[in-house]
Amino acid sequence: MAGSTPTVSEYITHHLTNLTFGKLPGGFERADGTFIGADGAWVFAHDGAEASAMGFNAIHVDSMLWSIGLGLVFCWIFRSVAKKAQSGVPSGMVNAVEMIVQFVDNTVRDTFHGKNKLIAPLALTVFVWVFLLNLMDLVPIDLFPKLFELAGVHFMKIVPSTDPNITLGMAVGVFILMLYYSIKVKGFGFVKELTMTPFNHWAFIPVNLFMEIVGLLAKPFSLGLRLFGNLYAGEMIFILIAALFSAGALWMVPAGLLQVAWGIFHLLVIPLQAFIFMVLTVVYLSMAHEDH
Amino acid sequence: MNINLTLIGQMIAFVCFVMFCMKYVWPPLLAAMAEREKKIADGLAAADRASHDLELAQEKAVERLKEAKHEAAGIVDAANKRGAQLIEEAKQAAIVEADRVKAAAQAEIEQETNRAREQLRGQVAALALAGAEKVLGAQIDQASHAELVDKLASEL
Numbered sequence: 001m002a003g004s005t006p007t008v009s010e011y012i013t014h015h016l017t018n019l020t021f022g023k024l025p026g027g028f029e030r031a032d033g034t035f036i037g038a039d040g041a042w043v044f045a046h047d048g049a050e051a052s053a054m055g056f057n058a059i060h061v062d063s064m065l066w067s068i069g070l071g072l073v074f075c076w077i078f079r080s081v082a083k084k085a086q087s088g089v090p091s092g093m094v095n096a097v098e099m100i101v102q103f104v105d106n107t108v109r110d111t112f113h114g115k116n117k118l119i120a121p122l123a124l125t126v127f128v129w130v131f132l133l134n135l136m137d138l139v140p141i142d143l144f145p146k147l148f149e150l151a152g153v154h155f156m157k158i159v160p161s162t163d164p165n166i167t168l169g170m171a172v173g174v175f176i177l178m179l180y181y182s183i184k185v186k187g188f189g190f191v192k193e194l195t196m197t198p199f200n201h202w203a204f205i206p207v208n209l210f211m212e213i214v215g216l217l218a219k220p221f222s223l224g225l226r227l228f229g230n231l232y233a234g235e236m237i238f239i240l241i242a243a244l245f246s247a248g249a250l251w252m253v254p255a256g257l258l259q260v261a262w263g264i265f266h267l268l269v270i271p272l273q274a275f276i277f278m279v280l281t282v283v284y285l286s287m288a289h290e291d292h
Numbered sequence: 293m294n295i296n297l298t299l300i301g302q303m304i305a306f307v308c309f310v311m312f313c314m315k316y317v318w319p320p321l322l323a324a325m326a327e328r329e330k331k332i333a334d335g336l337a338a339a340d341r342a343s344h345d346l347e348l349a350q351e352k353a354v355e356r357l358k359e360a361k362h363e364a365a366g367i368v369d370a371a372n373k374r375g376a377q378l379i380e381e382a383k384q385a386a387i388v389e390a391d392r393v394k395a396a397a398q399a400e401i402e403q404e405t406n407r408a409r410e411q412l413r414g415q416v417a418a419l420a421l422a423g424a425e426k427v428l429g430a431q432i433d434q435a436s437h438a439e440l441v442d443k444l445a446s447e448l
Binding site for chain 1: 294295296297298299300301302303305306307308309310312313314316317318320321322324325327328330331
């Protein structure tokens with residue numbers, strides 16, 4: 001990338017590549033022509049091919065850092081407000097935070113009828129965190145990559161929710177909670193639910209099991225991939241619009257208009273996707289608590 | 293777009309943040325909000341009560357005012373009556389007194405008149421006697437002519 005002006009496809013690929021730190025297998029030929037030792041080595045990937053070669057033993061440093069960083073921002077803001085919050089007249093930040101908490105609390109109350117101290121804080125975390133992750137989508141897409149490039153870091157994808165690892169990571173977390181509560185609340189009833197519905201006859205057990213397991217697995221996947229898909233597509237359009245700016249002076253104005261329009265549209269998409277993720281989390285957990 | 297350790301990392305971060313939220317964020321916030329809600333509800337109830345009390349107080353005040361007015365009117369009435377009565381009494385007393393004074397004066401006048409008349413009569417009798425003495429040129433026995441003189445005097 002450094003030096004020459006990238007082509008559009010290079011530009012797009014560059015923006016869609018995570019900063020990956022992982023273990024390259026032994027004997028792998030790197031982009032700069034060097035070879036990895038026989039035992040393999042933990043290195044930063046120089047391009048997409050190296051990142052792919054790392055397989056599962058890799059970590060997206062940018063996604064992870066932005067995600068954790070934004071999570072800490074959430075914790076810091078809400079914790080400082082929680083410390084300040086009193087029964088007196090609220091003001092400023094306290095008001096804003098309490099509005100969000102009230103909103104989440106109402107949503108959870110409407111959807112989840114069981115008694116569980118985990119659900120509401122979980123929903124709040126999911127909502128605010130996903131919102132913050134999505135919010136990074138509104139940062140001008142070249143800003144951070146350029147800044148980091150100046151600092152010597154070649155890849156930087158700052159919207160964690162365009163990384164399926166991040167969204168699926170949360171979805172799997174929710175899925176594990178679903179399984180846990182299904183077994184805890186329903187006990188043997190959960191097995192019965194998997195085997196005896198929708199056809200309540202022993203001969204249909206394999207069919208039922210297949211259908212129920214597909215249905216069960218679809219939940220975390222739909223949860224994680226929906227968020228990922230929406231944000232990835234949004235990010236992609238932002239990249240394409242940015243690429244349009246380089247297509248000549250004539251394209252500047254339409255590109256600018258598109259940028260603004262898409263940005264405004266994302267003002268809707270960002271909280272909406274966060275809300276959907278939260279509601280689905282609560283709904284799935286609510287279903288896990290309901291005994292038929 | 294590879295699935296890799298990031299997934300596990302995100303799960304761990306997720307668990308940590310949820311636990312943090314559950315322990316340190318949610319309970320104090322909800323407690324504060326519930327407390328404020330209660331405070332506000334109490335405040336509203338107190339305001340309701342106060343306005344009700346105010347209404348009652350106003351009603352009572354109006355009633356008291358009416359009562360007081362009534363009472364005042366009664367007092368004024370009584371005072372007027374009493375005043376009239378006093379005046380009447382004074383008038384009666386004055387009339388009685390005047391009558392008494394008049395009667396006393398009349399009695400005195402009469403008495404005075406009588407006395408003057410008596411005196412005059414006595415003097416006239418003496419005068420008549422003296423006149424008669426001169427006319428007759430003789431001594432008139434005072435004792436033997438007393439009856440005559442008295443009769444003359446009484447006729448004056």
